[in-house]
Amino acid sequence: MHTVCRTLAGLVTALALVGCASQPETVTQLGHPSSLSRKKQPKRYLNIPMETAYSPPFSFPQGARSIDDALYAFAPAALEQLKPYFRKAGVAYPPREIALIAIKDERKMELWARDGDKFRLIRSYTIKAASGMRGPKLRQGDRQVPEGVYRISRLNPNSNYHLSMKVDYPNDFDLLHAEYDGRSDLGGDIFIHGKSVSAGCLAMGDAAIEELFVLAAHVGPENIRVIISPSDPRQRPLDASLPNLPSWTPELYERITREIFAVTQAKPPIKLAHSSNAYPLYRPAN
Template sequence: MKSTAKIIVGLALTGLLGACSGHKPATTTVTAKTATTASTIDARPQAQADRKMYYILLSELPGQRTVEDILQIYGAYATSKLKPYFAKAKVPYPPREVTFIALKQEKKLELWARDSGEFRFIRDYGIWDASGVAGPKLRQGDRQVPEGIYRIAGLNPNSHYHLSMKINYPNEFDLFYASQEGRADPGSDIFIHGKAASLGCLAMDDEAIEELFVVTAQVGAENVKVVIAPHDPRTHPLEADSEELPAWTSELYSIISREIKALSPVVKSAKTGL
């Protein structure tokens, strides 16, 4: 069956072609506004049919997919779903920059984007699972989703969790306070991924991670910021009101609050979705 699948994939896709510790290494990223093969297609039924066909074929070839393959498999379908949201927000697709805001308490991930103007809200997604409680991640094995300002460190097209995007936890802020407190192993391997199960990662459903993966690949991972907060500071302030939280949590929450509130002075009244 595998040899047959390889032949079929080779003919059909000429030139084309994973809990959090189970992710295979992410080795390929796509630079800004490249890989636009699928971005101009807006034929959702055909794109969805192609997505299903390529998924079946390439499931027989584990570990061999590239980011370019993912754009061929899911790009047209994901783009056809994203474009109406971008059009409503009056942001060209693909945009120049993207920010993901992940809200742990609300279990929601917001997609914001801009081209030459200000950031605009595009849409949000449900986070199916995010283990742990409010508060920053401190050590390996605490099963905490981190909190802070991060970047996408890599795209993994061969994740055991469908698709995944690695964030650069621990960042400089995390490493500084880990060093100050003598925490030798603050943890690592934090992803946004599919399959709706989490041990310290942000777990989305599979179609959501497909959209997030595609837009990240098309914009360029270096142009994507990830802000993770315990809850939405636009509805009530972030406060380090537990004695169990580190002393520096107030500083961290101030940074996160400024970052989120700077995206738009008009809070949620402008966020209508489709």
């Protein structure tokens, strides 16, 4: 009798194991059919659900990687680099909002973030490449990096430049002044991306774009502003009197200055009375 019971128990256990093995293991991923073929649940790299990562309202081509695929590949290392900066700044991760301030002549991008009322500087990045010169982008093919206050319109995990984030140039300000000037064919496809080559984009290098891409996915592009300035208005007022700049450049530079001061809580620079230079020296107010 005991032998029969042991035999029956063994058969039940074997059937149960077969039943579990026959159930397909699936991974809940956003917007990518190839995710269903994964055999293992990916490790969580953040103590928030993956569904908070931004996925656009369109499908990627068959065989392309999704945003969640990119996060699975790059988030662990990116967060290891980013989180100490957030802790030092006293800002929770992920923050509620971020601002990217790009200074063209210094080839520098500052990352500011906030989880409360005030933005705090998290860290700075070197811009590896940015084509063009001082002044806003006006038309297709001018190879200019735009100047203004922008948003991120989408994340691209399949960029030719590793990873990229699309800037919403031309925005309403650009379109309004193009109509006033009688300009058309303003160009587009302006990205913050990896690698170190640029044709109107901001090339950040692969390591930096991995951090920024992961951060943007966790924060949500709707909570990101991108401010691109020809120089740093905290050090010297932006000069709109240079030749070949559009007549509306003072309005643009006033808008850029106002946004940078609002994010950084900076005060207008103070002119040094003893300066005799053609372009007076300025310093931030205490």
